[in-house]
Each structure stands twice: as structure tokens, then as C-alpha cells.
Amino acid sequence: MITYKKIITSIVTAITVTMLFSCEGNLNRVRALNLPDENPQAIGVGLNLKYTDSGRVVATLKSPKMLDFTNMEFPYREFPDGVQVEFFDENKKKSTVTADYGIIYDETGLIDLQDNVVLVTSDSTKLRAEQLFWDQKAGWIFTDKPNTIQFANGARNDGQGFDSDLKFTNFRSRTNVGIQIIEEKKNDEVF
Template identity: 75%
Template structure:
């Protein structure tokens, strides 16, 4: 004779076994998410970020996609679909930077920009390069790749590699050819 207690006990047993088997498939998916080397901790799409300092806009960043790997031992953020950044100085003068790919290393504050990199400063100096590194803390840009720099004066520098501050006032070129404009009235 089946008692009420045996029925309840059977239902509880069947429910527990069912739950164990149904969780087994999900457990593998959960473990896959815990693999830090293979997955970003966050993915951002259609980003439009504004950076401020004491209420003043200092930069805006736009990108179609960001992969956040700041959960790794050497943290970074990757922008595989490109990046567009606008910088504003104290006088609200704007400089712009675009690239087809970017990666920002959080531990070193180094940004690696690749693919059709274009930097246009607030005074209209235009840099074009296939790759550019930007050291944020020092405000320094550099590359060993081919580049062209066009200055507002009409001067032009084309070469392999350079280092410079962001305003191109302290500029060092490695191998280059170019056109220099000399003001003979001074």
C-alpha cells in the first residue's frame, strides 16, 4: 500500500534528480564564463563617452564596440571597430583623433592606435600614420611606422618614425623628407 508519505518522498526524489541533471549542462556554460583569458568582462556597443574634469569637458570618445579585459593580470580595453576621440584644452580648442583599431593598456597608460590613424590638433597640424603610440601621462606620441605630418605653415614632414609632444612643439623625426617653410622677414 502506497502511503501519502511515500508519494511525497518520491516526488521530492524525482525533483532533486531532475534538478541535478538539468544543472549539469548549465555548469559547463558557467565555467566557460569564468575563463579570464578568453572572455572580456564587459562588452560595450555604440559608445559615446564624455570625460570631464572639475565640470569641464576634456574629451569625448565614440566607438561602435569596446571589449573590456580589465579583469586580467595585464588589464586593457580593446576597440576592434575603431575609435574617434575629441580633446578640448583649457580654452576649449578641439583636437581630434581617429583610428580603425585601438587598445588602451590600463597599467601603463599607453594607447596603441592602428589603421588609418589621423590626429588633427587644434592649430590644424595633421598627422597621418598606419600606427601611433600615445603615452598619456607624458602627453607624448611616437611611431616607427611611415607617417606624414602637415603643419599649418605649409611645412610637411614625411618619414619613418618620430616622437613628439601632443602640440608638436618638441618634435623629433628619424628618417624623413619634407618641405620646411622659413620666414625670412624675422
């Protein structure tokens, strides 16, 4: 025999179970909102950015597309369709770097350029490499990949990895083959 009390208890149990299942579904949706998304927080198209310091343009950045992942635990910005950066020194001399792909890591200040990397300094030194890292904080560039450097004086270096400051005045090549131009200095002293 079914009593009024059993009917009420069954209805309350059914409502409670339904609420628990529906809350679980909502809870999972709320938890998903707090998880970092694998998608960029912003997408930039047709970028032409100018960086200034005390009113002077120090760099320009051009790229067809930028993906902004600065919402991630290890924030970065990616340039999947290539990037071109021009740097201007205090005398407005320009150096340029281009690559088919680039990524900037915000926390470390490291820039990773890949595929058809070409760096041309203001004195016409030209570097070609498949990958080039640039440590912005240290002012240092390096790679472990094959590279070719054509210096302004005609010297050439083909190597497997190198480190250098941005002006190529402190240059260290790991393994290389090349042509070096050495100027002979005349000594006017008589011994």
C-alpha cells in the same frame, strides 16, 4: 564463498570510487571558475563617452564597439571597429584623433592606435600614420611606422618614425623628407 562482509566492502569501495571520480569532475569545474577567461568581461556598443575634469569636458570618445578585458592579469580595453577621440584644452580648442583600431592598456596608460590613424590638432596640424602610440602619463606620441605630417604653416614631413609632445612643439623625426617653411626675419641693425 561470498560473505556478507565482502559484499558490504565491495559496495563501499564502488561508492568511494564513484564519489572520487565525481568529485574530480566537480573539482575541475571549480578550478575553471578561478581561471581568467579569454573573453571580455563586458562589451560596449555605440559608445559616446564624455570625460570631465572639474565640470569641464576635456575629452569625448566615440566607438561602435568596445571589449573590456580589465579582468585580465594585464588589463586593457579594445576598440576593434575603430575609435574617435576629441580633446579640448583650457580654451576649448579641439584636437581629434581617429583610427580603425585602438587598444588602451590600463596599467601603463599607453594607447595603441592602428590602421588609418589621423590626428588633427587645434592649430590644423594633421598627422597620418598606420600606427601611433600615445603615452598618456608622459603626454608624448610616437611611432616607428611611416607617417606624414602637414603643419599649419604649409610645411610637410614624410618620415619613418617620430616622437613629439601633444602640441608638436617638441618634435623629433628619425628619417624624413619634406618641405620646411622658414620665415626670413629682417635685421634693422647696421654693422
